[in-house]
Amino acid sequence: MFQIQSPSIRTVTTAHLTQTMTLLNQTVGELYQQIQQELTNPALELVEERRCPTCHRVLPGHGECPVCSRPVSMQAEEPVVFVSPREEF
Numbered sequence: 001m002f003q004i005q006s007p008s009i010r011t012v013t014t015a016h017l018t019q020t021m022t023l024l025n026q027t028v029g030e031l032y033q034q035i036q037q038e039l040t041n042p043a044l045e046l047v048e049e050r051r052c053p054t055c056h057r058v059l060p061g062h063g064e065c066p067v068c069s070r071p072v073s074m075q076a077e078e079p080v081v082f083v084s085p086r087e088e089f
């Protein structure tokens, strides 16, 4: 037997799961319509951003995460050497 933490939390989780499953069953077109419909809520806005799947930082326009793409061997106590071609200068 296990105890459920709180009935209210369980209810919210189930409702969210139901919504998620509903979204998963929709086609892309239906999902897009759903999003547009939800966006009529003035409290919501569509934010297009990329986040690193590892550290969840907001990423710049393109490229890899500047934090997670570093070599693991680069530790703080080592001297940091930036090597970059200066061709444009």
Ligand SMILES: [Zn+2]
Pocket (backbone or CB within 6 Å): 052, 053, 054, 055, 056, 057, 065, 066, 067, 068, 069
């Ligand atoms: Zn990252």
